[in-house]
Amino acid sequence: MMNQRTTIPADLALELIKTIRVLALAGKKNFNKYLYESLVYGGWERDKAHLATTASRLMDKIQEDLKDPAYEKTIPHQCKRLISQAIAESLSALGDSCIFFLEHIREIPLLAKSEEAREFVFIIERPLKTFAKETAETNEKRFEDSIQTLSLDEMKEAFDTVRLDGTRKKVYLEKTIHNLYQQVLLATKSNNLSRCKKLLSQYILTYHETETYNKAEVETLLNALDKREEGFRKNIWDSLAIEIYYSVTRGILEGNAKKAIQGIRKYAYIFEGDPDSKFYFEIDGLERKLYKIIQDKDMMKNLRKA
Structure with missing residues (x-):
């Protein structure tokens, strides 16, 4: 549960990254179902009228701000804003932004402990693990057919x-x-x-x-x-x-x-x-x-x- 986890383990962040990459291969319908809709229902969508930038620009800004310790405490909020922007932008931007956020969660302990990171993972973890489980079950048959x-x-x-x-x-x-x-x-x-x-x-x-x-x-x-x-x-x-x-x-x-x-x-x-x-x-x-x-x-x- 979100309120029981004090930090996001690096291996969990990596697992979610890999699942998102696999999800991208599974088609638009699955991507919508297991990632986009989860974040929208989780309340991370923003009013498009208030969005005046792009996900790629936000990622560039976060990367730049990470070099300056003065901006350290702003990074979690910026990452949440990034996901919100990506939701409004495109599925491709959303996938890239989620991976970007998770990669930095892996690398930055302070970010991994932030409320934004914990909330983000709480929202996406269950649907992504459901997708991974379903994929594993169907993959055995796919694999068997391919090696035959x-x-x-x-x-x-x-x-x-x-x-x-x-x-x-x-x-x-x-x-x-x-x-x-x-x-x-x-x-x-x-x-x-x-x-x-x-x-x-x-x-x-x-x-x-x-x-x-x-x-x-x-x-x-x-x-x-x-x-x-x-x-x-x-x-x-x-x-x-x-x-x-x-x-x-x-x-x-x-x-x-x-x-x-x-x-x-x-x-x-x-x-x-x-x-x-x-x-x-x-x-x-x-x-x-x-x-x-x-x-x-x-x-x-x-x-x-x-």
Whole structure:
């Protein structure tokens, strides 16, 4: 409930961002039903006669004001005004503005604690989670249908891991990973935990399956950062689960079976069958369907050789 939540968790904000992005793929009718109407009924619509700007200009102004501490306390109200403007403007503007607000809720603790942020999330959370639940239920059938038609070569391609063909590619990848990891360390030393979360998530998500991924160092960093900010480790893993799950969802909705399969495998690789992981049961259901079809089509031996 709104009055029971004192702040908006970063992982919830991310989950809502991803759901809005998926909602945008589901058509105008769904966007109206699960986001636009919720905000209108929640009282966030303003009289069009009082609107004298655009959502994009308001976002630019908020970005500028964020640089000046003197405007810090005005940001929540400006974000609410932004949503009101976007409601009157267009569905596209509304989606962009909601994501903008949620992204800043993730990054700015003061904004996450504001009355405006808590009210905003209170209004949109239930309908968006309803949409996400309904999408998950229909996606299992969509996914099953899409992988039924995959040939062995297409399945091999979906199962293909990062291949380092040639010294040049390997050196380039190792250098890229090293540079990103150094950025993580710099963010850690400067105590920029928000940036550290982003970079560390990017590092784990992108390079977890490569030979040069430094698992031991990641664990050391996570343990150290968890002492600085309680819940840091959980927030990282929840964020990763959200990123992967919505990548899978998007792949299914777009009819991109390869993308969905790669996401499922990445999730399995990172979370190693931990049932306490966020979206474990949703991914597990899709994974079971995937391997059943692979077995039914007698592809397993060939995929193991790939």
